[in-house]
Amino acid sequence: MRRAMLAVAALLLVVGLGTACARTVDGTxxxxxxxxxxxxxxxxxxxxxxxxxxxxxxxxPKIAEVVGGTTARGTFNGAICxxxxxxxxxxxxxxxxxxxxxxxxEKDTAKKLGYETENIKIASQAAFTQRDPNRPAVxxxxxxxxxxxxxxxxxxxxxxxxxxxxxxxxxxxxxxLLTGGQ
Numbered sequence: 312m313r314r315a316m317l318a319v320a321a322l323l324l325v326v327g328l329g330t331a332c333a334r335t336v337d338g339t340x341x342x343x344x345x346x347x348x349x350x351x352x353x354x355x356x357x358x359x360x361x362x363x364x365x366x367x368x369x370x371x372p373k374i375a376e377v378v379g380g381t382t383a384r385g386t387f388n389g390a391i392c393x394x395x396x397x398x399x400x401x402x403x404x405x406x407x408x409x410x411x412x413x414x415x416x417e418k419d420t421a422k423k424l425g426y427e428t429e430n431i432k433i434a435s436q437a438a439f440t441q442r443d444p445n446r447p448a449v450x451x452x453x454x455x456x457x458x459x460x461x462x463x464x465x466x467x468x469x470x471x472x473x474x475x476x477x478x479x480x481x482x483x484x485x486x487x488l489l490t491g492g493q
Contacts, residue, residue, distance in 0.1 A: 365388075365392055365406070365407075365408045366385065366388045366392035366406070368406070368408075368488055369406075369484065369487055369488060371383040371384070371385060371394060373487065374394055374396065374404055374484065375394075375396050375397075375398065377480055377483045377484055377487070378396040378400055378402050378404060378466055378480045378484075379396075379398070379399055379400035379402075379480070380396035380397050380398035380399060380400045380401070380402065381397065381398030381399070382396070382397050382398060383395070383396045383397075383404065384397070390407065391405055391406065391407040392405070392406045392407070393405050393406075400468060401468065401469040401470070402466055402467060402468040402469060402480075403465075403466075403467045403469070404464070404465065404466050404467075404480075404484075405463075405464070405465040405467075406462070406463070406464050406465075406484075407462070407463050408456060408460060408461070408462050409460050409461050409463075410456075410459055410460040411459070411460055412456075412460045412461035413461065414437070414438075414439070414453060414454070414455050414461050417453050417461055417463065418439055418441075418453070421439075421441040421451075421453075424443075425443065425444070426441040426442055426443050426444075426451075427441070427442045427443075427444060428440065428441050428442075431452075431482070433452070433454055433482060433485050433486050433489055434485075434486055434489040434490050436454050436455060436489060437454070437455070438452055438453060438454035438455075438482075438485060439452070439453055439454075440452050440478045440481075440482070441453065442477065442478070446467070447477065448467070448468045448470070448474065448477050449465065449466070449467045449468075449477060450465070450466060450477040450478040450480075450481050451463055451464065451465040451466075451481060452464050452478060452481040452482050452484075452485045454485055454489060457489070462485065462488060462489075464481040464484040464485050464488075465481060466480040466481045466484070
């Protein structure tokens with residue numbers, strides 16, 4: 312009897328787990344990049360103070376100028392912020408602020424991913440670049456955030472030609488951020 316009860320309990324658990332993650336979501340699927348930050352949402356953001364503050368640390372025109380384009384269009388706000396820079400240069404720019412991040416952990420992770428890192432100083436603060444040898448045009452720059460955590464800027468130009476210094480734009484973005492420059 313006890314074995315039968317255990318078997319029934321195990322069966323119910325397996326069936327329950329198999330259906331617990333299945334659900335239907337309303338809406339229409341769109342291709343990656345087809346949505347932008349101009350679309351209407353139905354999220355009550357009043358309950359989150361400074362929800363998008365991270366994505367406003369530098370103005371979009373300044374991001375475009377630093378990267379070499381004429382406009383920067385925000386495409387995602389959330390745990391990370393993304394822009395598409397258009398003009399003379401076409402590039403994707405990503406910014407993240409991990410409030411509980413640690414520069415050592417970030418650097419160790421970059422190395423585990425096979426990225427080459429180099430220690431640099433920006434606005435008198437320790438920072439490092441990270442580059443994927445398989446994508447020579449792409450560079451990320453990480454520094455400790457003054458309040459807490461870490462900031463990282465990534466710039467990824469479209470196309471295969473690497474700029475003379477792929478780390479120049481993310482380094483300048485970081486410098487502007489750390490010095491409060493606009």
